Amino acid sequence: EPEVTQTPSHQVTQMGQEVILRCVPISNHLYFYWYRQILGQKVEFLVSFYNNEISEKSEIFDDQFSVERPDGSNFTLKIRSTKLEDSAMYFCASRDRGSPGWAEAFFGQGTRLTVV
Amino acid sequence: AQSVTQLDSHVSVSEGTPVLLRCNYSSSYSPSLFWYVQHPNKGLQLLLKYTSAATLVKGINGFEAEFKKSETSFHLTKPSAHMSDAAEYFCVVSMNTGFQKLVFGTGTRLLVSP
Numbered sequence: 477e478p479e480v481t482q483t484p485s486h487q488v489t490q491m492g493q494e495v496i497l498r499c500v501p502i503s504n505h506l507y508f509y510w511y512r513q514i515l516g517q518k519v520e521f522l523v524s525f526y527n528n529e530i531s532e533k534s535e536i537f538d539d540q541f542s543v544e545r546p547d548g549s550n551f552t553l554k555i556r557s558t559k560l561e562d563s564a565m566y567f568c569a570s571r572d573r574g575s576p577g578w579a580e581a582f583f584g585q586g587t588r589l590t591v592v
Numbered sequence: 593a594q595s596v597t598q599l600d601s602h603v604s605v606s607e608g609t610p611v612l613l614r615c616n617y618s619s620s621y622s623p624s625l626f627w628y629v630q631h632p633n634k635g636l637q638l639l640l641k642y643t644s645a646a647t648l649v650k651g652i653n654g655f656e657a658e659f660k661k662s663e664t665s666f667h668l669t670k671p672s673a674h675m676s677d678a679a680e681y682f683c684v685v686s687m688n689t690g691f692q693k694l695v696f697g698t699g700t701r702l703l704v705s706p
Contacts, residue, residue, distance in 0.1 A: 509693060519636070519682060519696040532693060567636060569694075579643075580626055581694055585635040 478502045482568050482584035489558055489591055497553045497587045499568030508551045509569040509581065510543065512536070519567070525551065558591045565589075594619040594685045598697035606705050611655075611670040613700045615683030618664065625666045626684040626694070627657060636682070642666065653677070678704045 481500045489495050501508050510522040523533045523543055530543065542554045551570075555562055565588050569581040599614040617623060627639040640651025647659040653676075657668045666683060683697040 511694075511696075518698045521693045521695065524693050580638045580641050582638075583628075583636040 478582075480568055480570055480582050480584035482566075482587050484587060485585065486588045487590070489589070491560060491591055492557050495555050495558055495589060497555075497566050497568075497589070499551045499553075499584055500549055501551055501568065501570030502572075502582055503549070505570035505572045505582075507531075507571040507573075508543075508545070509571070510553045511567045511569065511583075512564040513567065513586075514561075514564045522553070522566075555589075558589075560591050563589055563591045594623060594692075594695050596683050596685045596695055596697035598681075598683050598700050600700050601698065602701045602703065604703040604705065605673045607675055608672050611668070611673045611677065611702065613668040613681050613683075613702065615657075615666045615668065615697060616664050617666060617683070617685045619685055624686045625657075625659060626686070627651065627655070627666075627668050628682045628684055628696075630680045630682065630699075632679070639668070639681070673702075673704050675704050675706065678702055 483498045508525040511519050512522055513519045521534050523537045524531045525543055540556045545551050565586045567586045568584045571581040572579050595618045597616045605611055625642040628636045629639050630636050639655050640649045640657055642649050642659045650656045655670045657666050659666050680699045680701050682699050684694045686692050686694045
């Protein structure tokens, strides 16, 4: 069964450092997302991406965050200068339009980011 | 804008008894609704989805949910709980148009005792 894969599974970084979280979405999917879940809290939307551009972003997704799909397969989330409050589980998801209505999003296993 | 309310942060049941996890949604347009499960230290797995076809939806592991437009509800049920059902359950809404994101509820932690 096709799946979304994320690397690394765990990342520890020092405050102020840049991190890149990587995702390989399901190959025929068209819509890509990043979500995060701070420990013990709800899953929060960060950004959606379609046709090589951001289609929507949340208030959390400020200038420190960026996404790109550099080679048509990988989908990356970059945090330029990490803060302690960026510590969370980050989930990548991909989705095809489906019929009828919207298909479900397939989520990766997540990257646990710890900022120290 | 769409939103989801999960009425219970924790639900405790005994193994073999029924499970009911409640979810109410708010959406300006015809929504798609999903239930995802998250086992400890694991990712998010789809249990079932409603996308404007049958209102009673059957999912994996014996779970089902009924879309009730008049009550704006999408409650998750299972006739008989198993120990392996202990996990966090998220009700999720998405609009049927555009590139709409998934909006998560706050989650319900299901505890199953022997």
